[in-house]
Amino acid sequence: MTPASASASASASASVSVSVALPPLAARARSTGGSPVRDILAVTARPEVINFAGGLPAPELFDREGVAAAFRYVLEEMPxxxxxxxxxxxxxxxxxxxxxxxxxxxxxxxxxxxxxxxxxxxxxxxxxxxxxxxxxxxxxxxxxxxxxxxxxxxxxxxxxxxxxxxxxxxxxxxxxxxxxxxxxxxxxxxxxxxxxxxxxxxxxxxxxxxxxxxxxxxxxxxxxxxxxxxxxxxxxxxxxxxxxxxxxxxxxxxxxxxxxxxxxxxxxxxxxxxxxxxxxxxxxxxxxxxxxxxxxxxxxxxSDLDAHVAKVAHVYRARRDAMLAGLRDALPEGSEWNRPDGGMFLWARLPESYDTAALLPQVVREDVAYVPGAPFYAADPDRSTLRLCFVTQTPEEIGEGLRRLGRGLRG
Incomplete structure (x- = not known):
């Protein structure tokens, strides 16, 4: 290789190695955040945490045998x-x-x-x-x-x-x-x-x-x-x-x-x-x-899905009632909450001076979690609100979780 060609090759290699910034993400991806609920679940995944944050159905109530039988049938009879x-x-x-x-x-x-x-x-x-x-x-x-x-x-x-x-x-x-x-x-x-x-x-x-x-x-x-x-x-x-x-x-x-x-x-x-x-x-x-x-x-x-749902609803009703029974002692004086006729969630509002997002880290230190209410608002969030899911834990676990919640909110 001549000196001139070697110099040209070195120059080409140098130009190839220059790092150029990649094009940016789409504006919609840059402007939309992740889910605070998912973020909280990742932080509170430890088994000792009583988690009122997720909207998670109770896994012990899944009709595992019925669902497994249905999968076996279709895989064996119509693979x-x-x-x-x-x-x-x-x-x-x-x-x-x-x-x-x-x-x-x-x-x-x-x-x-x-x-x-x-x-x-x-x-x-x-x-x-x-x-x-x-x-x-x-x-x-x-x-x-x-x-x-x-x-x-x-x-x-x-x-x-x-x-x-x-x-x-x-x-x-x-x-x-x-x-x-x-x-x-x-x-x-x-x-x-x-x-x-x-x-x-x-x-x-x-x-x-x-x-x-x-x-x-x-x-x-x-x-x-x-x-x-x-x-x-x-x-x-x-x-x-x-x-x-x-x-x-x-x-x-x-x-x-x-x-x-x-x-x-x-x-x-x-x-x-x-x-x-x-x-x-x-x-x-x-x-x-x-x-x-x-x-x-x-x-x-x-299978009788309606009968299965009725069984699940019977269990969930008791869990809702357990949460309602313990809220008065867990939440600060002056708090308000609703009594849902069904579903999975209960909504509470603490006195105006409370910011449930700011309070969450000290509550999590008590091994219990909720979702702050602010992210659920399109505008003008009420920062004193929070969401509690009552279906995932047993009444006994709910009672213990509310005691921990009370300690965390009191600091």
Whole structure:
């Protein structure tokens, strides 16, 4: 090699070794944070921690034998189908059985009205893809399910909270916001809401449906907890109201009544929107796992899911009552809390001087955890609030956890 060629080679090597910064993440990824609930669960994963933070069903109540039998059946009797690709819309047998369950509960439904999703969380993401353009306005409850705020934030939506009270959102306030903000959709968890546990009464549901019909608004009605009722009578879905039938998407899930690890959810939507969600799902994951869908369909065919849910609800009711019985001694004087008729969560408000996010580290040192309320607000958070999940622990563990909580809050 000549000196000139060696020099040129060295120069080329030097230029190749120069490090150039990579292009940045998308703006939506940079501007949307992670889940505080997931962060808290990671910090409090030690077995000695009594964790009121997660929305975790009690694992000892899973129908392990029934679910295992369903998987054995489909893997032994139809392995070729169970382990194969499936249609994006979902396995026909599962959709038929889901449609039948919804029809019995007062909402006439056909299999073709449904799209099976990988958990109802995916249904939210698909709806955001199909409906929301960056800058569109979305209305939510105050406070709101945290992961919905994440989904809408990633979609570039402008999120506006609808004022409400202990019974849920205020339909009059909703009507004013719809006129002023011209939103694309309203997202609501009207039954045993996450995080508050409250339930929207029937008259307000009718009023919400009427507002949507008068002003042109999509309603996304999320119902993961509705079957976990402990007191009172079932309140019909907003989707069943005549004014809302052509403009409501109803989301459902097996996570709270069968097992969250199955990741099985579904959405019921009018045809054009459902087809748009199916296209979005094709791009996301092609289809929900076939074997899980077929196992769930088999379970519904041979097991009594309603009886299983009733058994779970009986246990959860006792756990709710145990938490209610211990709150007065655990929380500071002047605190307030609700008595949910079902679901998994209880919402508490401490005196105004308390900041539950700032207090959490000293509470965790007592080996107990909760979720601060502030992240559940789209704006103007109430920093004195907190969410407690009451279904994961036994009444005895709940009692001990509340004693630890009281010590932690007192410092």
């Amino acid at each position: 070729g189908q169970a382990l194969q690709y499936a249609t994006t819309e979902g396995e026909p047998e599962l959709r038929e059985r889901l449609a039948a369950r919804m029809s019995v509960r007062g909402l006439p439904t056909e299999a073709d009205d449904l799209l099976v999703t990988t958990g109802s969380q995916q249904a939210l993401s698909l709806l955001a893809t199909a409906l929301i353009d960056p800058g569109d306005t979305v209305l939510v409850e105050a406070p709101c399910y945290l992961a919905a705020l994440q989904v809408f934030g990633l979609a570039g939506a402008r999120v506006v909270a609808v004022p409400g009270d202990a019974e849920g959102l205020d339909p009059d306030a909703l009507a004013e916001l719809v006129v002023r903000e011209r939103p694309k959709l309203l997202y609501t968890v009207p039954t045993f809401q996450n995080p508050t546990g409250r339930t929207l009464p029937a008259d307000r549901r009718a009023a919400v449906a009427s507002v949507a019909a008068r002003h042109g608004l999509w309603i996304v009605e999320d119902d993961p907890y509705g079957e976990l009722r402990y007191d009172g009578e079932r309140v019909p879905w907003i989707a069943a109201h005549p004014d809302a039938r052509d403009r409501t998407v109803l989301l459902g899930s097996f996570s709270k009544v069968m097992a969250p690890g199955l990741r099985l959810g579904w959405l019921r939507a009018p045809g054009e929107l459902r087809r748009a969600c199916a296209v979005a799902k094709q791009a996301a994951d092609l289809h929900t796992p076939t074997v899980n869908q077929l196992a769930a369909a088999r379970y519904l065919a041979v």
